[in-house]
Amino acid sequence: MTCFFMLHSCLLVLLLLLLSVPPAHSQEYSVNGKSVPLNVYEAAQLVNESVTFLKKQDFGRAQSRLKSALLLDPTMAVAHSNLGLLLARQGKTREAIEHLKKATQLPDSPNLAFVNLACCYQSSGNLAAAIDVYKRLIRRQASLDEPAARHSRDVLAVLEREMERQDKLGSSAEKAKLADNYLADAGGRNFVRWADSRFPLKVFIEPVEGELDGFDSNYNTILKKAFYDWAQKTQQKVKFQFVDSPERCDIHCFWTNDDEKLGDGTEAGETELRFFGHAIAHVEMALRAKELPGDFPYTENAVTTTCRHEIGHALGVLGHSASAADAMYFTIPLADESRAISSRDVATILALYRKPLDFNSLCLDFLLSSENWRKFGLFIPLLLLLLLLLIYARKGKKKTKLKKKKAVSS
Ligand SMILES: [Zn+2]
Structure with a gap:
């Protein structure tokens, strides 16, 4: 399981000072423990x-x-x-x-x-x-x-x-x-992406049960809209389907205030990607329901920006853009405005999905996909065995070639 960069909400923290009230008979005043x-x-x-x-x-x-x-x-x-x-x-x-x-x-x-x-x-x-x-x-x-x-x-x-x-x-x-895209900062050679066959990606938004401090039912509408925004901006190159059950979903989203699920507790969202080779297998997306103490109250703009940003990570953007005009910039805007999915964000995703997945990643993705297990059942272990034999045979071939080369050079 790998955790990647997250959106930092800590930038908005307002600073308080610790004051100690002076006793009536004294002229001593202190701020943050210092006499002033x-x-x-x-x-x-x-x-x-x-x-x-x-x-x-x-x-x-x-x-x-x-x-x-x-x-x-x-x-x-x-x-x-x-x-x-x-x-x-x-x-x-x-x-x-x-x-x-x-x-x-x-x-x-x-x-x-x-x-x-x-x-x-x-x-x-x-x-x-x-x-x-x-x-x-x-x-x-x-x-x-x-x-x-x-x-x-x-x-x-x-x-x-x-x-x-x-x-x-x-x-x-x-x-x-600026460059047309920021793929070099967003994974570069160590890229990961979903296999084309996985689209539309199945998204499950976990319903909030009971009280969750700060959560507004409108948040789920904003989150769904953010998925649609990515689909529309990329002209359906990436697309999503919302499902009612966590089983067999590709992206699992949930709202929380649990600091452990939100990095070190300073994040507005955290997206974890699991992958085989270069192929993404599953994504867990934690989204903060209430602003941190001292932050400006969450506005719809902040929630929208966070959702768009985390979905970018879920699609395979491992790093961040260096431009504050992009949704994948590493901080939320200081001004209360939502950050749009820019043409550079779109170009980066399109460039990422033009990269071909290697044979091993594709095979592993196919064989380990729960959807395929459901469809093909017992054929899967046989195919898995076949693949392992194939990989083994390829390695053996490479070694033999290497030995031959050595023999020629000597
Ligand atoms: Zn991020």
Whole structure:
């Protein structure tokens, strides 16, 4: 079982400050365990108030609290970071960059300010600046084994590959042009895909039984629509059929808030692929039902983006796109908007499905498919035995050829 990259919702986390209320007789104030002057304490209180308003999508009041906090303490990194995120959420990228840049220059800057700044740079087409921010972030992340640090390095590698590719293109007009597809970042030679005979893929969406915090019945409609979107965009090259039973389904989708099923608990969705050789055999897709504590509330846009993204993985996109305009970009947009399936996403899937599956993968896929077991029953073990003999015979042939070559050269 293999787990691949996931969509990261952690980017939207709003930062709170821990305040300790001073006793009536004392003039001691503390923020995050540190003794601070009154103006910093009051600024921290305003930041916390702004988080409450942000969660309610009351951007006006949140913004005024954050601006007041910065008047009291212009060096409060968290206030700059949250204000930058708030502005980005409203699509005000240029203003957002100013505040996030300021946040990353301050000594107590949160790591998320770096991630959000890089995201803003990318969405405004400044790849070099985004790379620079990620390099700074990696340098400050204490342990390189941390999942967050590992993820930062993966992201940096994708960005650098895209930058390198653009550098090779020469003129600035050419540089600005993205490749038609991002297959190299989405699996490359180690590609996996469904065998053509498996389409339409059978999709089972597990019904939610009982209470699932945050789940809205509309989510299943959004999920189904996301499958239809992929089918329609690829002109039915990939297509799906919804089934009522998990038995013999190809893609099993379920909503959950279980952190264990959602990576390290910071993911909006996680898609696991099982495959034989290059042929995908089965997919398990976990989708988060409720936003993480501190995140903006899930909107239909966020759910739509997550579903489209995870389906891309389910189709065989193992990595991510380096362009924020693609559904397979590695983060959800900071602005509250759904990310469409782009022409590059479509071109990547079409390129992937033009790659032929090798003989062994096709045979294994045929023999181990539960659907074929149902159809052909006992013939399957015989065919399996035949295939193993064939593979063995091929290996034997190769060895003999090698021996002959050695004999000639000696
Ligand atoms: Zn992903």
